[in-house]
Amino acid sequence: xxxxxxxxxxxxxQARKGSLLATYLATGRSEVLIEGDAWPETLREAAExxxxxxxxxxxxxxxxxxxxNVHLPPPRIVAIGAVHITQALARLAPVVGYDLTxxxxxxxFATPDRFEGVDLVADWxxxxxxxxxxxxxxxxAAVTHDPKIDDFALAEGLRRGCFYVGALGSRKTHAxxxxxxxALGLSETQLSGIRAPIGLDIGASSPEEIALAVxxxxxxxxxxxxxxxxxx
Numbered sequence: 001x002x003x004x005x006x007x008x009x010x011x012x013x014q015a016r017k018g019s020l021l022a023t024y025l026a027t028g029r030s031e032v033l034i035e036g037d038a039w040p041e042t043l044r045e046a047a048e049x050x051x052x053x054x055x056x057x058x059x060x061x062x063x064x065x066x067x068x069n070v071h072l073p074p075p076r077i078v079a080i081g082a083v084h085i086t087q088a089l090a091r092l093a094p095v096v097g098y099d100l101t102x103x104x105x106x107x108x109f110a111t112p113d114r115f116e117g118v119d120l121v122a123d124w125x126x127x128x129x130x131x132x133x134x135x136x137x138x139x140x141a142a143v144t145h146d147p148k149i150d151d152f153a154l155a156e157g158l159r160r161g162c163f164y165v166g167a168l169g170s171r172k173t174h175a176x177x178x179x180x181x182x183a184l185g186l187s188e189t190q191l192s193g194i195r196a197p198i199g200l201d202i203g204a205s206s207p208e209e210i211a212l213a214v215x216x217x218x219x220x221x222x223x224x225x226x227x228x229x230x231x232x
Contacts, residue, residue, distance in 0.1 A: 008032040009071055016073040016135050018051045018227070025058070025065040035227055051227055073137045074099055075163075075222055080125055080153045081144035082110040085168070088211035089141070090118045096215060098139075103128050105149065125153040136225075139164035139218045141198060145173075151180055158190040164221040166198035166214060195221075 005021065009032060012019035018035040022043060033039050033047050043066070046059040050068045058067045075098050079086045082104035093100040101119040104110040110122035121128050129152075134140060140157030142150035145168055154177070157165040167177065174196040181191055199213030200220070 002030070005030055005032055008034065013071065013073065016137050018073065018137075019071045020047055020050060021069040021071070022047075023067045023069070025067055048227055052223055052225070073135075075137050075139070076101065077139045077141060077218060078103065078129075078134060078153075078157075080104065080140070080142040080150055081168075082106065082115060082120065082122075083143055084207035085143050085211050085214070086141075087114065088208040089214060090115060092211055092215045096219060098218070101132070103153070104144065106144075125149065125156070129153065129156050134160040134162050136161045136163055138162045139166075139221065141166045141214055141218070143168040143198065145169060147177065147180060151177070151184070154194065155181055155184050155186055158186055158193055163225040164195065164218050165193055166195035166217065168198050169196060171197070 009019055009021065012034050020033040021030055022033060023030045033043065035051060039047055042061050046061065046068060050056070050070050051072070054070055054072050056068055056070045058065055077089070077093055077098050077100045079089060079100065079102045082102050086102050090100055090102070099119070101121065102110070102115060103121045103123065103125050105122060105124045107122050110120055112120065134157055138160070140153060140162045142154050144150050150167060154165060154167055167174065169177065174194070177196070178191050195217060198217070199210055200217045202209065202213050202216070204210045204213045
């Protein structure tokens with residue numbers, strides 16, 4: 001592999017951007033496609049599919065066999081709230097292949113014995129997230145029901161382009177939330193990206209069922225996400 005190709009792939013990995021190494025099998029010529037850059041029109045459809053599925057493979061491009069080697073950052077979930085829902089989510093996320101971080105300043109809830117083996121941060125989101133920034137491969141789930149804890153994280157998730165932003169609460173609660181976030185400068189377009197009430201509608205009632213609904217909605221959002229290389 002050429003050093004320039006390796007450098008481009010490493011740079012994409014460090015920036016937590018998706019990338020593809022497209023190799024034309026007949027000639028051995030390779031090119032790197034970085035999510036967010038301009039892509040050759042001939043490769044766009046196949047590249048988008050590969051990035052969304054995360055699956056490498058050979059495709060036919062205008063009669064030429066091209067192997068697309070996919071490199072994706074590990075998708076992750078940042079959950080705001082050390083609650084019963086996130087206890088269940090902590091068991092589900094690794095099974096589906098997601099890293100999980102839980103942030104909650106309430107030290108009575110954010111205890112290691114309740115979240116053994118979980119990346120748990122007992123601090124305010126506004127203090128944590130500037131040091132551990134969100135990105136397009138992060139799902140943000142706010143489940144404390146406390147605006148003082150949830151609102152900053154939700155605003156940050158929208159501004160940073162998280163592929164999923166969800167919040168717990170009724171429609172009435174969400175309407176008030178939208179008013180507060182609008183006052184923080186979020187646009188109507190940005191606010192429309194919040195999934196609320198959080199999770200797919202499966203009739204969930206227990207914390208475990210809500211966690212399952214949230215996990216399913218996150219997977220759905222990831223597989224159907226817009227790519228930063230998509231045309232505007």
